[in-house]
Amino acid sequence: MRVRNICVLFCLAALFVVPPNIFGHGVEIYDLTSEDRAVQTIRFQYSTGESMSFAKIKIFPPSTAKNNVESLVSISDRNGIFCFIPDEVGEWRVEIEDGMGHKGSIMINAGPADQTPSSAPETAAGKLPLPTGIILGLSIILNIFAICYFMGRVKTGGVNAHQ
Template sequence: MKKSKRRITCIVLSIALINIPYSIPYSFAHGVEAISEGAGGTAIRAVYDGGEAMSYAKVTISAPDSKTVFQTGRSDRNGRFCFFPDVSGIWKVVMEDGIGHRLEMAVNADQAQKAHIKQPESSGLNKMGKVLFGISLIFFMASLLIWLNAKKILRQTAGK
C-alpha cells in the first residue's frame, strides 16, 4: 500500500513539475490584439510615369512647423503608404526608391483626419483569472489520476 501511495505521489509531482516551466512564463506574458481603425488616416500612392508602382520606396514624413521627422518607413508593393497625422496643417512627405527617383509633396491634413483611437474590447478573463484557471486545471488532472489509481488499487485489493 505504501509503494502505491508513493508511486501516485511521484506521478502527481512529476506532472506538476513538467507543467511548471510551461505555465509560469505564460502567466506573466502579455496579450496582443489587432484594432481596426477605418477613419482618420492619410494614404499616399506613388507611381512612375508609366503607371508602375513605386514599390518599397523609403518614406519620410515631417510634421507641420517641425524640423524633426514624424515617421519613416517603406511603401508597400503597390507604392502605398499610410500615416495618421496628429495635428492639422501641411505635412511634408518624401518618397525615394533608392535608384534616383524622388517624390516630394505637401499633404494638407485637417482636423477631421486626426487618428481616432479605439479601445480594445475586454477578452473576458484577466491575467489572474487565466493563471488561476491553469492552476485549477493542473489540480483537476492530478486529482483525476489519483482517483483512477485509487480505483485500480481498490479492485486489486478486493480481488485478493
C-alpha cells in the first residue's frame, strides 16, 4: 500500500513539475521586410520566443528554387535576424537549420512594392498537436501507475499471497 501511495504522489507532482515545452519546440519565421521591399529582413526564433542565433541559412533564388541549388549560405545574427538584397524578382526560398534538429523555411516574394507580401510565418516540426500531447501525457501517467501497481504486487507475493 505504501508503494502505491508514493506512486500517486509522484504522478501528481509530475503534473506540476513537468515544463510545458517538454516535447521540444518548433521554429517560427517572420518576414519583417519593409514596404519598399528592397532589403528582405527575416526573423527566426523558436516557438518559445528564443532567437535562433548563429543558425545556418540557405537562400534559393527563383531561378534555382526548383533545382535545390543554393545561391548563398550564411548565418543569422545573434538576434536570429537575417537580411539580404534580392537580385531577381520572384519567390525566394529561405531555409534555416540550427544544427540541433530544428529546421524551417519560408517563401519570400521579392519584387516591386505593389506585389503582395509573402505568406504568414511557417512553423517547422517539433510541436505536437494538442490532442496528441494530451493522449501521450495520459499514457505516461497510466504507465507509471501500472508499473507501481505491479511492483506492489510483486513485493507482496502476487495475487495468491493474501489467501
